[in-house]
Amino acid sequence: MxxxxxxxxxxxxxxxxxxxxxxxxxxxxxxxxxxxxxxxxxxxxxxxxxxxxxxxxxxxxxxxxxxxxxxxxxxxxxxxxxxxxxxxxxxxxxxxxxxxxxxxxxxxxxxxxxxxxxxxxxxxxxxxxxxxxxxxxxxxxxxxxxxxxxxxxxxxxxxxLIVPRPRLPNRRWLVVIGGLLAGALATGTAAALSSIAPERTWRFPFMVIAFIFVIVVWLSSSLGGDSDGSDGSDGSDDxxxxxxxxxxxx
Structure with a gap:
């Protein structure tokens, strides 16, 4: 040495x-x-x-x-x-x-x-x-x-039992990807339901997008956050x- x-x-x-x-x-x-x-x-x-x-x-x-x-x-x-x-x-x-x-x-x-x-x-x-x-x-x-x-x-x-958390992408990219998936799913859901209940079709895209957005935000905050290791805290609990x-x- x-x-x-x-x-x-x-x-x-x-x-x-x-x-x-x-x-x-x-x-x-x-x-x-x-x-x-x-x-x-x-x-x-x-x-x-x-x-x-x-x-x-x-x-x-x-x-x-x-x-x-x-x-x-x-x-x-x-x-x-x-x-x-x-x-x-x-x-x-x-x-x-x-x-x-x-x-x-x-x-x-x-x-x-x-x-x-x-x-x-x-x-x-x-x-x-x-x-x-x-x-x-x-x-x-x-x-x-x-x-x-x-x-x-x-x-x-x-x-x-210790199980390692999955490393998720950067939080911003996670929200973007989640938003795109939510939009695609909402569009497909609306198209499928348009023939069943036309008068309520407009509600489904917003409900699906809101639900998936909440799930994505929760995952990004609880399963690792940003890939650079910064959690955005003020350091008061260091x-x-x-x-x-x-x-x-x-």
Whole structure:
């Protein structure tokens, strides 16, 4: 990961301490790595990959001039490490990082959303400077990173079955397509009924169009929204984990 090109002595020493720190102890049974894999539904290899990226993030926090923000996968590692309080606060922070690395969740709102977007962009830039291009499977682009953060929820898999929502087209195109289908159906319905009840034929197109329009609007709002990930909200509910994860180095 690191090549130590033009690195300072302090940066090299920090990275060696961070990269050498073990998050696995098979004698403990369900160590941090295996617990991470179980809770996230990941393979052991993916859990190890996420922990490797977590090491890189902690290194960047240790040399950064300001707060940074992790990716969702790295944030999950951080959350889990934080609840191992003795390891995190008595060993990792003082002995490895040499700083108190605090996790700062968002308070919600557009200002906070902009702040974390800027911090995440700074994190990606810092990552590329020190380690090269960040891997997309652990470090998504800024827009994807903060797409609909409030919709992330923890689910008990013993009680619930998770089925992915279908990805619908852009909301505007969905309404247009729905309108065209509604018009075609209404025209066909009116033509078929004209011979049965001519005096009421004019009502059917409007009834069919109204019904299909309501269904289309409901689908577009409940089954994924715009394809770019923006739900048009004001950001006031960005309190979920997907929108948090800033660090405060004390």
């Amino acid at each position: 690191a090549e130590f090109t033009d690195w300072s002595v302090q940066a090299i020493a920090l990275w060696r301490r961070v990269s050498a720190y073990s998050f696995e102890n098979p004698e403990d049974g369900l160590d941090l790595t295996r617990r991470l894999a179980r809770e996230q539904g990941w393979t052991i290899e993916r859990a190890r990959g996420a922990i490797h990226e977590y090491r890189g993030f902690c290194f960047l926090c240790g040399i950064a001039d300001g707060p940074l923000t992790p990716s969702p996968e790295v944030d999950e590692v951080w959350h889990l490490h934080l609840i191992h309080t003795r390891d995190y606060w008595q060993q990792f922070c003082p002995q490895v990082l040499g700083i108190a690395l605090h996790h700062g969740p968002t308070r919600g709102g557009q200002a906070e959303r902009r702040r974390y977007c800027e911090q995440y962009a700074r994190t990606l830039a810092s990552y590329e400077r020190w380690f090269g291009p960040p891997p997309l499977d652990f470090w998504p682009a800024n827009r994807e990173r903060f797409a609909n953060p409030a919709r992330m929820r923890r689910v008990d898999l013993r009680r619930h 309190g979920g984990d997907g929108g948090c994860g800033g660090c405060d180095c004390g």
